Amino acid sequence: MQNWLFTRARQALMAALGAIVATSLLMPMGAHAATPPGCAALQAKYPDLKGKTLVNAINPHTPGYEAIDPKDPSKYVGFDIDLGEAIGDCLGFKLTYKPVTFAALLTTLASGQADIVISDIYATKERAKAADFITYSKVFDGVLVAKGNPKGIHGIDLTMCGAAAAENTGFVEVPLVQDLGPKCKAEGKPEPTLQLYDNNANCIQAILAGRADTYVNDVNTVDQAVKANPDKLEKAIAVTIPYSVGIAVPKTKPEFRAAVMAALIEVQKAGTHMELLKKWELDVNNFKEPDILTAD
Amino acid sequence: MSLFLHYFSLPYLLVGIELTLQVTALGLIGGLILGLILAWMQLSRFPLLAAIARGYTVIFRGTPLILQMVFAYDALPHIGIKLPAIMAAGLALACNEAPFIAEMLRAGVLGVDRGQILAGQALGMTPSVLLRRIIAPQAIRTMIPAFGNESVSALKNSSLASVIAVEELTLRSTQLASSTFDFFSIFFASGLLYLLLTGAVSAIQLGFEWLLDLDRTTRERKLADYLPWRRVDLATKLELAANTAPALDVAPAELAEIPPLALRRKDRAKRAAVIARNNVAVEVKDLRKDYGAQRVLNGLDMTVRVGEVLALLGPSGSGKSTLLRCINHLEDWDSGTLRVGGRRLGFHDDGKRLTPRAVANERASVGVGMVFQQFNLFSHLTARENVAGPLRWVHGMTRIDADRRANELLERVGLSHRANALPRHLSGGQQQRVAIARALAPNPSVLLLDEPTSALDPELVNEVLEVIRRLAIDDGLTMIISTHQIRFADEVADRVAFLSQGAIIEEGAAHEVLTNPRHPLTARFLSRMEADKTPAVETVR
Numbered sequence: 001m002q003n004w005l006f007t008r009a010r011q012a013l014m015a016a017l018g019a020i021v022a023t024s025l026l027m028p029m030g031a032h033a034a035t036p037p038g039c040a041a042l043q044a045k046y047p048d049l050k051g052k053t054l055v056n057a058i059n060p061h062t063p064g065y066e067a068i069d070p071k072d073p074s075k076y077v078g079f080d081i082d083l084g085e086a087i088g089d090c091l092g093f094k095l096t097y098k099p100v101t102f103a104a105l106l107t108t109l110a111s112g113q114a115d116i117v118i119s120d121i122y123a124t125k126e127r128a129k130a131a132d133f134i135t136y137s138k139v140f141d142g143v144l145v146a147k148g149n150p151k152g153i154h155g156i157d158l159t160m161c162g163a164a165a166a167e168n169t170g171f172v173e174v175p176l177v178q179d180l181g182p183k184c185k186a187e188g189k190p191e192p193t194l195q196l197y198d199n200n201a202n203c204i205q206a207i208l209a210g211r212a213d214t215y216v217n218d219v220n221t222v223d224q225a226v227k228a229n230p231d232k233l234e235k236a237i238a239v240t241i242p243y244s245v246g247i248a249v250p251k252t253k254p255e256f257r258a259a260v261m262a263a264l265i266e267v268q269k270a271g272t273h274m275e276l277l278k279k280w281e282l283d284v285n286n287f288k289e290p291d292i293l294t295a296d
Numbered sequence: 297m298s299l300f301l302h303y304f305s306l307p308y309l310l311v312g313i314e315l316t317l318q319v320t321a322l323g324l325i326g327g328l329i330l331g332l333i334l335a336w337m338q339l340s341r342f343p344l345l346a347a348i349a350r351g352y353t354v355i356f357r358g359t360p361l362i363l364q365m366v367f368a369y370d371a372l373p374h375i376g377i378k379l380p381a382i383m384a385a386g387l388a389l390a391c392n393e394a395p396f397i398a399e400m401l402r403a404g405v406l407g408v409d410r411g412q413i414l415a416g417q418a419l420g421m422t423p424s425v426l427l428r429r430i431i432a433p434q435a436i437r438t439m440i441p442a443f444g445n446e447s448v449s450a451l452k453n454s455s456l457a458s459v460i461a462v463e464e465l466t467l468r469s470t471q472l473a474s475s476t477f478d479f480f481s482i483f484f485a486s487g488l489l490y491l492l493l494t495g496a497v498s499a500i501q502l503g504f505e506w507l508l509d510l511d512r513t514t515r516e517r518k519l520a521d522y523l524p525w526r527r528v529d530l531a532t533k534l535e536l537a538a539n540t541a542p543a544l545d546v547a548p549a550e551l552a553e554i555p556p557l558a559l560r561r562k563d564r565a566k567r568a569a570v571i572a573r574n575n576v577a578v579e580v581k582d583l584r585k586d587y588g589a590q591r592v593l594n595g596l597d598m599t600v601r602v603g604e605v606l607a608l609l610g611p612s613g614s615g616k617s618t619l620l621r622c623i624n625h626l627e628d629w630d631s632g633t634l635r636v637g638g639r640r641l642g643f644h645d646d647g648k649r650l651t652p653r654a655v656a657n658e659r660a661s662v663g664v665g666m667v668f669q670q671f672n673l674f675s676h677l678t679a680r681e682n683v684a685g686p687l688r689w690v691h692g693m694t695r696i697d698a699d700r701r702a703n704e705l706l707e708r709v710g711l712s713h714r715a716n717a718l719p720r721h722l723s724g725g726q727q728q729r730v731a732i733a734r735a736l737a738p739n740p741s742v743l744l745l746d747e748p749t750s751a752l753d754p755e756l757v758n759e760v761l762e763v764i765r766r767l768a769i770d771d772g773l774t775m776i777i778s779t780h781q782i783r784f785a786d787e788v789a790d791r792v793a794f795l796s797q798g799a800i801i802e803e804g805a806a807h808e809v810l811t812n813p814r815h816p817l818t819a820r821f822l823s824r825m826e827a828d829k830t831p832a833v834e835t836v837r
Contacts, residue, residue, distance in 0.1 A: 057461070060471050067475035073308035073468070098381070098461045099471060104366070108461070111370040112378060201474040228477035 036270035039090035039263065046259040050092035056084055057114035059102040061199035063224045064280050065120040079280040083136070084118040084247075086272050090263040101198050103170035106130040109248055116249055116260070120218060122172045123246030123293045132254075133246030133293040134261045136273070137286045141173070142222030143236040144215040146207055153214045155239045156180060161189035166203040166212035169196045172243060173216045200225075208232055220282055244288055257292065264290045299478055303485035312468035313489060315382065319454040319464060322386025324447060327393025334398035339405060341652075353395040362456050364388040369460035385457035393450055400442045404435030411672035418624055419686040419734070420660025422653045429689055434676050437508050444501030448494045465489060510676055510718055564790075568805065571790060574602040576638070577742050577774045578623060583632035585618060585798075592618045593629065594798035600742070600776060605768045607785035607806060608778040610795035611821060616778035617669075619795070620744045623776070624664045625655055636662050637741055660690050665740030669747040671727040673719040679706060679730045680715040683737050691738055705733035709763050725756030729763055736767070743767070745777040749784075757781070764788065782825050786810050794818045 043050050058066045058076065066078040076097050088095050095116075100108050105121055108114045109131050123133035145153055153159050156176045161184035165177050174194065181191040195212050197203045204225045206212035215222075219238045226233050247264070249257045267273055268289065277284050303309060337349035356364070368384040368391075379387060408431050416426045458467035469486040473479045506512065578600040585593040592615050600606050608616045621627040622634060625642040633640065639662055640647075642655045650658065673682050683702035687693040693701070706712045709729035719727055728748055735743060748764065749757045761784050767773045768788045779785055785792055786806055793803035794815065802815040813819040 061474035063475050068308075068471050070472075070476045073306070073472055073475075099463065099467060100461045101459055104370075104459065104461075107366075107370045111373040113369060113373060113381070113461075199470060199474055201470065201477075201479060204477075205479055225477075 035089055036266040036272070038266040038269070039092075042090060042259065042262050042266065043092045045262075046091060046255070049256070049259060052093040054088070054093050054095055054115040055098050055113070056095045056119075057098045057100055057105050057108040057117045058119040059105055059199065060097070060099045060119075061102075061201055062120050062218070062221050064220045064282065065218075066118075079276050079282055080118045080120055082276050082279070083267070083273065084116070086267045086276070087118075087247075087260060087263045090266050091259055101170075102168045105170075106248060109250060112250075115256075116247065118247050120245055121248060122241070122243040123248075124172055124243055125293075125295065127248075128293050128295040130251075131248040132251050132257050133244075133248055134257065134264060135244035135246040135291045135293055136264060136288055137245035138288050139241045139243045139245060140219040140283065140286070141216050141239045141241050142219035143239065144204070144207060144217070144222045144225055144233060145213065145236045146210075147232050147234050149234060149236050151213045154237050156216060158184065158187060158189065160184075160192045160214065161187065162192065163213040164193045164195060164211065166195045166197060166206040166215045168199065168203060168217070171217070172241065176241075177216075204229075204233070244291070244293075245286075246293060251294070261290055261292065299481040300484055303472070303478070303482050304488060306472075306485075308472065309465060309468055309486060309489065312463060312465035312486075313493065315457075315462060315464040316451070316454050316466075316493070318382060319385045319389060319457050319462060320447075320451045322383070323389025323393050323450045323454065326386060326390025327397050327446075327450070330390055330394035331397030331401055334394055335401035335405070338398065338402055349398070353398065356391050357395040361388065361392045361453055362459060364392055365456055365460050381457070381460055381462045385454070385460060385462045389450060389453060389457070392453070393446065396446060397443075400439050400446065401435070403442075404439040405431055407438055408434045409672070409675070411668060411670050412674055414621075414626055415666070415668060415672035415674070415731075415734075416686075417626055417656065418659070418664070418666035419738070420656050420690045421686065422656040424653070425656075425689045429685060430674055437510075437676070440501060440504050440508065444497060447497045447501075451493055451497060452490070564805075564807070568790060571601050571604045574604070576600070577602045577604070577636070578776065579633075579635045580619070580623070581633045583619070583622060583629055583634060585622065585627070585629040592798050593622070593632075595632070596795075596799050598793065598800060598803075600774060602741075602774055603772045604791065605773075605775045605777065605789045607789035607792040608776065608795060609780075609782075609785065609792055609818075609821070610778075614795040615798040616795055617746050618798075620666070620746050620776060620778060623742075623744060624659065624666055626666075636664055660738070663738060663740040663742070665735035665738070665743040667728070667731050667735050667743065667745040667748050669750050671719070671724070671731045671751070673727055673731055673734070675719050678716050678718055679711060679722065679726075682719070682730055683734045686734065687737055701737055702733070705737055706730070709733045710759075723756060724752045725759045728752065728760045732760075732763055732767075736773075741774060743773055743775045745775060745779075747778050747780065749779070749781060761788075780825065782810060782822065794821070 058080070060066045060068055060076055062078070064078055065080045066076055069075040069077045081097075084095055098108065098114050102119075102121075105117050105119055106127060107130070109117050117131070121127070122139055123135050127133070143153060143155055145151070151159075151163050153163055156173065157180070160177070160180060167174050167177065174196070177192055177194050184191050195206055197206065200217065200221055203212070203215045203217070207215055208229065214236070215225075216239070219235070222235050226235050247260060249260060264273075274284060274287060277286060334349045334352060337345040340346060365385055365388040368379065368388040369381060372379065372384070412430055412434075413426060416430045421429070454464060455466035457464055458470065461467075465486055469482050473482045476482070576599055578598070580596055580598040583593045583596040584591070594615075596615070596619060598606075598619075608619065610616055618627060622629050623636065623641075625634075635641075639658070641658055641662060641664075642650055644650060673679075674685070677685055680699065680702045683705055684695075684698035687698040687701060688695060703712060703715065706715050709732055711726060711729055711733070714722060714726060719730070722730065732748075745764065749760050752760065761781065764775075764777070765784075765788050768775060777785070777789065789806040791803060792806045792809050793800045794809065794813075794817070795801070796817050802809060802813065802818045809818065810822065813822055
């Protein structure tokens, strides 16, 4: 923590210096004015990243955050994609994408097949054993149910007893639903059943096909699903979950972690983060100043 | 529908096909190479290699492909091997396909008739020639359907590469479904694309089957016969056989015109005197062999001189066939020595065992021909190729010379008109005559005949015996014949040896032993044979 504060103080100084240099340099170019002023200093501080192309592992099944562009399927688009590119832009690296299942995001990172994960992944202590996180967004979950909410589900609580919940393998909601089992039993109600799928689309299909009663996930994803099937689905309620969304970086690269963190701060300071939330029609309440989450 | 067509022709999905095909190709080619190695290891003479291959098979056939994919992609980097996703998928698929392909190869090899392999060995083919010329062509033919299956399954299995970020058809379809919510149109489109791919594999398979069909060369066969809804039925097959087999076989008639060649008593005595002065062709001393607890050869001694015809008689299981196979070293024995033309076939001078390759070369140079009870013709080769092929592959003859020699020999056994027929379109008697021509082609110093007429229908026996009779009398060929034809033995053989329980219990000049056996077992055997068959020994001589 001390280290981090120190870095921040130094960054402020460097940013001030850098801002003068950068503005004078960038002014004539106009088009690149979007790069926050503090970034030049960061690029000087982390010269190793400049000019590199890094691999970003994503689970591109979350329209709004990361999914392929329906108009041009060769591109990935979404809030996370833009945010990652803003950070890359700040530090001088480019990103390519590696689409994997949600459960494989962190293993792909740990095996070195990817350098960074920016894919709407919730930072938990458990996951921090596999990677370090730089948190950037608060979490609001939505409860997706069939139109009219026939089972009357209102969250991961006793209303879910006896229902079939669809979830993605590796999602934080999975243990929450599992923990609900004993509580239901204590109330003399049947336990909820859990269906594990590979991606959002399959979870949503499970509800459309009548196999599952509910799917609890990020509220934006739920909203998108309702928007695509307004006469068949609805959002029962939004619930708060005590996690933050984080950018995952390898545990073995503290320097890279610091660089990404610093760049994120620059991007936020420049107002880009907020702009992107609006661009992708996400709730601005999601905004969160960055923190670091590690296993220890 | 329009959405379906839109996705069906979407370049994004079509590029996915390319990746699907790349992963499949890597898996199949790698699997074939690995599978060849595995099959070779399992079929090798060395138990350790076979055990290693077995272990590999147990592991890679016994674990799911999806785990292997993840392992190749996520675990290998931890030991410093970081393959690109497509290579990792190809590697996992290859490792997974290999044991299946190896088992296919093994089944194909083991499915080749054991008798043909024996025949090839007897002709002096080295293991590699045998593999290339006899085993592979037949095995590959039988393996094509299985290989077609395997290709289709590899193609479908390549979709599992989606778990390790290879953007093949399945992964692209799921991503597209996630971002557009057009779940069903997309999956119908990609399902149809998969169907087209697997359909193409089936077409290729049928094409290969047609190309390698042996009957294609003997009779025009329409490609349409191979279409799934038009299976060749039994009637067509019968018609096929009728078209290829001539109604009348002229050969026996030709042979019958030749006057009986049996020797008179006076000639026999003269012949015996000449033979007695000749060199020893085959010498067997104290030969012993056990099959497990059962003793097959029990201290057998035997000498055959150049130009001599020896008939081996005795009940089934008395060791006749085993003895003949030992002479050619197609089988090992436990103790005793065996010399052909003064050489110990299969051993160095110091008694050390030769490699299979060296034994093969020695067989070819010493020249021991062999004719089998079941003919053992190479079923994928025409009559002419059965004779000419070994001459080229073993004795290095040119195609022209080999064909000339084959035509000559086929004419001698009265089959020049059937030179282009496949063995399965020949009668048993014709097949055996081709087999004799094949054995004679390299000019062997000794010809071994293992019950050459036992598998024939009674009416076909004579045409074969006639050919052998002429070899003995016209050519003066050294022959050892195991037979149940007493009359034939009397006519053709100089000597007979009577085997019982792996040893010779009586031997001597053919006519004497057969008409006046001294050992009670011989007498009993002969009287039983006479009772069973037509009156045997005639009194002319």
